[in-house]
Amino acid sequence: LIIGASAAALQKNVSVGNPTKVELTCKLDEHFDLKNPQVTWKRGSETISHTSKTQNSWTIQLTISESSQLGSYSCILKGEVEIIATFHLQVPEIEGKDRPIITYEGDLAVMVCKTEYAPMAWTWYMSNGTELVAIDTSSHTDKFRLKRQAANINRLEILKLTKKDIGVYWCEAAFRLGSSKKSFELRVLSIIAPLKPFVAVVAEVTILVTTIALYEVYSKRKEGEREFDQIEQL
């Protein structure tokens, strides 16, 4: 982490899925002259001693082996001004669609979850009121299909949608150091829903084309009469 000249709160997220060694470095930007700053690494109220240090960078090394060791670690530079930079060590987050998924009755819905590192296991849940009910994909193969596109990408397909399937679905990625969840909102519309604007637009097109055609016939008739009169005069 390189610190610039600003005193704004600096944050960085570090994804840690499985037990590993992590090195955190706070480095002072050369343009910023904080003469002989006092640097402390802290986690909450606990101070951690430096592992290594150079003229403008301070490093600590951590061995993360259990979930309680995850959290926020800060390095505090005290000089003329105080600068704090924070590293958030957390389980990898799941990337997925944030917007509601809109599908139609009889169609299939697709939910894709992606993480930075491959988790130990993936589980999918359905929201039943406030409870989360796990989806058993192996027994309901005509309704649910699970696909592993890669170790870190998991895909749930829900087939033969009905209005009963509307709700919130969760995918959970389990790591040794914890698990992360993501929710998807599923909306099932009937085919009538888009038909209304569709019919409206088609009606508009028909009306306009007919109007233009009628106007043209009318003006041609007038023009024909006028030409006829002209020829008569000649």
Added chain:
Amino acid sequence: PEAGRAPGPPDGGWGWVVVFGAFVSIGFAYAFPKGLAIFFKEIQDFFGTSYSEIAWVSSIMLATTYGAGPISSILVNRYGSRPVVMFGGLLCGVGMISAAFCTSILQLYICVGFITGFGLALNLQPSVIIIGKYFLKRRPIANGLAMAGSPVMLCTLAPLNQFLFDNFGWRGSFLILGAILLNCCVAGALFRPIGPGTALVKTQVAEGGKDALKGKITEDGKEMSSALNIPTENKTEEEGEKDCFEKINQYLDFSLFKHRGFLIYLIGNVLMFLGFFAPIVFLAPYAKHTGIDEYSAAFLLSILAIVDMVARPTTGIVANSKWVRPRIQYFFSFAIAFNGACHLLCPLASSYTGLVVYSAFFGLAFGMVCAMLFETLMDLVGAARFTSAVGLVTIAECCTILLGPPIGGILIDTFGDYKYMFIKCGAVMVLAGTFLFIMNYYNYRMLAKEEKERKTKEEDPKSVRTENEGRKNWNKDSTQDGPELEPLREEGERVKKEMNGT
């Protein structure tokens, strides 16, 4: 005979209604493929395909729209603009409606790629062609206004597509978009047939009681045809020989390949398109690459579109002025080179402000080129042969248009840096602009020489006289201002040249 004198294109009146129709039609043809990009991520997830497989939908659509150009030209030569555009609109609608029910990516290729792409091709060409039939004096303005349809439609479609997608998902959106595309039929309905060749169509539409009168008009129509030297006269003259080659030639004028101006345009434009679209495709990714956030990057494209929107009609007005119109080819070459210069300077812009300035200038240059794209072709080959010319040009451009962005992509991937792509595009366009400038200078000189030769022949008072009367009178009408002063005369000659399609 008196009625034999060509009245000339109206240059107004219903013509402006036609410009509006062309605005809508051209807008859909250019903006719709770009607007679809919003749906791609969702469709990619839905079918579980890779990004490149989805990109093929766009490519097939673009390829069909440009590649079907000659077919479009043949149909317009045969049936006129109106039925072709209406059929095209119908085809687009059917394509998108069936796309809403697709269950595989292959079906999407067919429905969205081929069918809708073909429908858009049937929209694009005839719209441009009919402007040439309705306008002569004010044609650059008409062209500029009609081409402005593209950025306006894009700015409308982008948020509309997003709205539809948020409310109806991709399937419902395709269904509704299919209905929206049917509006191209409305645009087509406005394309009232006009001009000498289509006087024949008038007889068909005629209502009873005035057949004798209509018959006279058709005769005049045929005489006007011969005065204007349109390919359709082949039909009336040589009834006897109808071998295959001539038949094809009457629908699609391959003799254009012997036309000097056409060849210059073709080579210059084919070269230009290699570097034309790639910067737009990569502008937003480049912005994100330099650390700009997604919304600001999208805003760059909006700036581009807004400047483009204003630039096109403005360029039309400028190109119509009496200083620029005779030298419109130079103006066109300048616009292309200006475009190239922008791209070459882009790598120097590293901050967001720099990119904003680049987007604005790019929008200006892009609009200038697009506004004059078809106008210059019309200027070179004349309104009569333009139908075939535009078809042949688009199918040639098809290849380079498709190659441009992928080549840019390869450059970016190989060097890991966007600047080589910009340099390549800039260099190609500056080269194309310079080529066109030099070759058109040569062409103007040759035309002036040929005009001198023709003048000496005109001293001969034979049957050629009536033809020339017709031409000269049209010439008089079409010069910008009243009295035929010496300097204006030359300009008038040039305009005459383009009308005769030399």
